[in-house]
Amino acid sequence: MAAPSWLRLRRMVIGGVAVLLTAAACGSGPAEENQGGGTPVDGGTLSVALSAEPDSLDPAGAAQAAAHQVFMQIYDPLVWLNPSSGEYVGGLASSWTTSSDGLTTTFKLRTGVKFQDGTDFNAEAVKFNFERILDASFKSPVARAKLGPLKTVTAVDPATVELTYSSPFPSLLNSLSQHWLAIVSPAAVAKYGTGYGQHPVGTGPMSFVEWVTGDHVTLQRTADYAWGPSFLHQGKAYLDKLIFKIVPDDGARSAAVQSGDVQLAWNMPAADFSLLKKKGSDLTMVAAPWSGGSLSLFLNTERAPTDDLAVRQAIQYGISRTDLINTALFGIYTPAEGPISPRTVGYSKSVEGRYAYDKAKAESLLDGAGWTMGGDGFRSKNGTRLALKIITQAQFNPIATGVQGLLKPLGFDVAVDIRAAAAATDANGKGEGTGGITGLVDSDASGIQLFYSSKNYGGFDWSRIKDTQIDDLLSKQAVETDVAKRNQILGELQTTIMDKALIYPMYQGAFLYGVSSKVGNLHTNVLAYPYYADMWLNP
Known part of the structure; x- marks a missing residue:
């Protein structure tokens, strides 16, 4: 994956952030260490309590962290950032090269990848996604800025896409590794129109089942998923289902994880986090710092x-x-x-x-x-x-x-x-x-x-x-x-x-998680979001 010297240097510096994140977390349950590890277990339903409802499950149209928690499981990015090494590795793109002037990056795409609606992932899909974000009529709160000064997107052939910039964009790979720029199904966007954010379709390890407003979002594993990043386990998700319960009340969210109604609570109230950490409950309190x-x-x-x-x-x-x-x-x-x-x-x-x-x-x-x-x-x-x-x-x-x-x-x-x-x-x-x-x-x-x-x-x-x-x-x-x-x-x-x-x-900032002892292999990316498809439930 050849890149000019300035891009390699930028990658090295990003790597320093990933290492620092790991070290910074060590005092309170490091996010990069596996929680409840052991032998992987296939199947089961993991329930997660969220402190807020997603604003949209369309990554290009969303802005909330709660949404990211969910759609990170549904979609794949073109490249991934390995949180341990700080290196960029292949995602939906298998390799890439950047011109010496930093203005053009050419991506070779994985072949044989399907969206969860059965349609093909290819260069035209990437072109559709990025041009949709660039369209002035499409109001994108986060994704548009992540594309930087993108000038044109060219589908060279089904497995090759070229991004051309009006000026160098040092943050390109970093931006592409974030799920705000994950690739959505063009066919699903055409089918659902403005309602796409409530009917998401991606290529990720978990597929959308339902969203009951104010209550929960349910995902199930994508049966034929086989293109995850090299630093995660290969193949389909361990979990059968993943249910995100909307629990905005702090007390109710804390009670839910303590009672076992959910196995993981995101944004634990600080009071309960502190108390449960001190008294040594069956739960593990994880403070995952974010950059x-x-x-x-x-x-x-x-x-x-x-x-x-x-x-x-x-x-x-x-x-x-x-x-x-x-x-x-x-x-x-x-x-x-x-x-x-x-x-x-x-x-x-x-x-x-x-x-x-x-x-x-x-x-x-x-x-x-x-x-x-x-x-x-x-x-x-x-x-x-x-x-x-x-x-x-x-x-x-x-x-x-x-x-x-x-x-x-x-x-x-x-x-x-x-x-x-x-x-x-x-x-x-x-x-x-x-x-x-x-x-x-x-x-x-x-x-x-x-x-x-x-x-x-x-x-x-x-x-x-x-x-x-x-x-x-x-x-x-x-x-x-x-x-x-x-x-x-x-x-x-x-x-x-x-x-x-x-x-x-x-x-x-840090995300506070309350985690059941049943949860195996909890670890997060540099943004402190868990890789749920890499987790399992212990008996």
Whole structure:
């Protein structure tokens, strides 16, 4: 799989991230180590409790982590990223070559692969998928950005596809290894139209059975699956069925895995995770750290009072991250100080210490901005109270209420508005509140463009910015093939975001899993999502 020197170097750096992820997890049940290993067992039904309902099972039209948990099992990508070695290995593409100028990559595709509806996978299918994402009329919240400056897609012959770029795209293989760009069945898209996201068809190890809204999604193994990546077991999935139960309530999700109603719970509530880990229950608590963007409170720069830089900076100085994590999250997580997680390539230490906790500094900023403390314990300015409204989903309620409590002594009146995941996402995209909480799960730093590019205004640009300086830095890093130079640009990008106080970074992200002793061979990719088709159920 020949590649130019800059692409090989990029691959090596990505490999460093994978190794670091493994090491970082070791203190709390490393994601890369197998849970409940032993002899593989064929058959059985694994039930998983999800904290949110998928927004869509069309990878090109989805944006939520809950959706990724599900559709990663239904589809295959062109290439895979081995989480242990950091090397890219064949998926639906068996090999690839890149031109010396980095503008054209040619993929040789696997032959004999079928979609789950019986239609053939081939170069025309790849062309259809990528041109569908490129189509301006198709609203793709994540996948479009993952394709970068793609110019043309050419089906050279049934087993060969060529991607031509208008400028070098160093993140190509990384992007293709993520399931946002997994290949869907063209025939199924034609059949279901706008309803395709509820009737997914891929080439993956698990096939779609049903989606009962608000309750569950059921998958079954693909009987003739035989093209998995080299670092997973070969052949069909061990499990007969995989049921994702929608359990947004933290207490109910925790109870479900403790009672055995499900064998694995995703996004365990921090309180129960901490308690069960300490008391040594029959469950194993696994904290699987992910790379990408820090879990942050995004501050709306268009709505008062967070339209004022002084107020946004006061929030930075006025909340102790350590206190927030200890009081709201039982000390499970590690504080974050910038928009990118330290586990991610391109992280800059220049953000560290930029906003060390300083209550006096926060008070001074608010005083200077004209916000006066009243006898009721809240600040006001020209008769208007210093009020914030955080719109978020149930899983972030503890951290939101933690922010609420820690900002009150400074005179902030913070309201926490809990909504369903999709509704909270929509509201923050429209700028209905002064802030929303989210993070980015991504194996490449360029993924943060989702949050900070003016192209995503009205989408995941929850800070509601149209900043030419940030746009310029995002554009430069996207085409820079020299790793050192790209990291320098990413460093400037991070400091700019923090100088403008667009977010309050809270902690480095990790998915908390509660796992039954019956589950064998649990391990995850660099995004902390499990390879369910590689797992089995012990008797």
